Amino acid sequence: MLTARTNQEWITALAGHQPPALEELRDLLLRAALYTLLTHLDDVRHLDERDRLALAEDCAQEALQAVLARLHDFRGESKFTTWAYKFAVNTALTRARRERWKPVSLEALSEQDDSLDWLDWQPAGPVARSETAALQSEISAAIRSIIREDLTPRQRQVLKWIAFDGIPMDVVVERLGTNRNAVYKTLHEARLKVRRRLAALGYQVWELYDLFQGNR
Amino acid sequence: MKKTYLRWIKRLQDTQEHEIDCSECQDRISRYVDLELTADSAERQMPEVSHHLAQCGVCREEYLVLHDLARLEIDGRLPSAGELRARLARPDEPEE
Numbered sequence: 453m454l455t456a457r458t459n460q461e462w463i464t465a466l467a468g469h470q471p472p473a474l475e476e477l478r479d480l481l482l483r484a485a486l487y488t489l490l491t492h493l494d495d496v497r498h499l500d501e502r503d504r505l506a507l508a509e510d511c512a513q514e515a516l517q518a519v520l521a522r523l524h525d526f527r528g529e530s531k532f533t534t535w536a537y538k539f540a541v542n543t544a545l546t547r548a549r550r551e552r553w554k555p556v557s558l559e560a561l562s563e564q565d566d567s568l569d570w571l572d573w574q575p576a577g578p579v580a581r582s583e584t585a586a587l588q589s590e591i592s593a594a595i596r597s598i599i600r601e602d603l604t605p606r607q608r609q610v611l612k613w614i615a616f617d618g619i620p621m622d623v624v625v626e627r628l629g630t631n632r633n634a635v636y637k638t639l640h641e642a643r644l645k646v647r648r649r650l651a652a653l654g655y656q657v658w659e660l661y662d663l664f665q666g667n668r
Numbered sequence: 669m670k671k672t673y674l675r676w677i678k679r680l681q682d683t684q685e686h687e688i689d690c691s692e693c694q695d696r697i698s699r700y701v702d703l704e705l706t707a708d709s710a711e712r713q714m715p716e717v718s719h720h721l722a723q724c725g726v727c728r729e730e731y732l733v734l735h736d737l738a739r740l741e742i743d744g745r746l747p748s749a750g751e752l753r754a755r756l757a758r759p760d761e762p763e764e
Contacts, residue, residue, distance in 0.1 A: 479749055482749045483746060483747065483748070483749050483752055484737055486749060486752035486753060486755075486756055487733070487736070487737060487740075487746075487747070487752055488733050489756055490752065490755055490756055490759070491733055491736070492729075493759050497759065501757045501758070504756050504757065505753060505756060505757060508753075508756060529698070529699040530698035530699040530701070530702040531698070531702055531738070533738075533741060534698040534701055534702050534734065534737075534738045534741075535698040537698075537734055537737045537738065538694065538697060538698050538730075538734055541730050541733045541734050541737070542694065542730055545726070545729060545730055545733065549726075571673075573670075573673055614725075615672070615675075615676045615679075616672055616673075616676070618672070620725070620726055621690075621724070621725070621726045622726060632689075632690040632691070632726070633689040633690055633691050636689050636690050636724060637689060640683070640687055640723075643679065643680050643683040644683055644685070646680060647680055647681075647683050657680070657681055658681060659681075660677050660678075660680060660681040661674070661677055661678045661681050664673070664674055664677050665674065
């Protein structure tokens, strides 16, 4: 049962290594890890029962160590428990995603040529033979051209894997031996390049989504 | 494919010159969740987090689970470790 500790009580008790607080925190983080894996069952369903439970225990233990190591980082801007759960959720989801994607070779999903066929847009439905469709085709061709000419090979590859192949960022991070921030920065810079070039070419980038949804 | 393309077009459209990265989002996410759960406008008070969650699939997934957990705790409905273990061990069995 969850005791009603204040944030300060949590910090004081954990900094003092008080067993009841440690035990309660361990229990909370285990519940958070178990819950997280349950919400992403498809990532771990292939594991047998023992391995699924062991994974949850591992993640909870890893989260506990992270919380205790970073107690000094807690600024009291949220509930302590919400802050602590974050570690368990992050650890469990990262591990679950990596488990699911273990058998997949990213090299097999790498660009084989510069056709950018993964970036194909085909107008369809009622707009297919309209001015809207013509503009969609024009802009999607411009986007392909910008991506081909202005993005680095790495930016193109990371964009393809994450935005279009649906590979979770954590999996790309692990395979490339980098970190989330670096990958996010790569994606951000790629988007910025495309957006800026489209604007420079005179396209109204703030209306792109409506256009491609066929709402214009 | 169309859905994927549209999602990326939306992210492209909403791209800002400066965006916080995943570490900065993780640093602020617990406050963001607690603000949402107290009915304060988290999006208004922390727009940079809201924006990152719209741009970053992995951070968004983590935020959704964290939100669930924090809500369950507030409501006194966070299942015990025993219950959760049983469900994870045999996920295809109907819950009692």
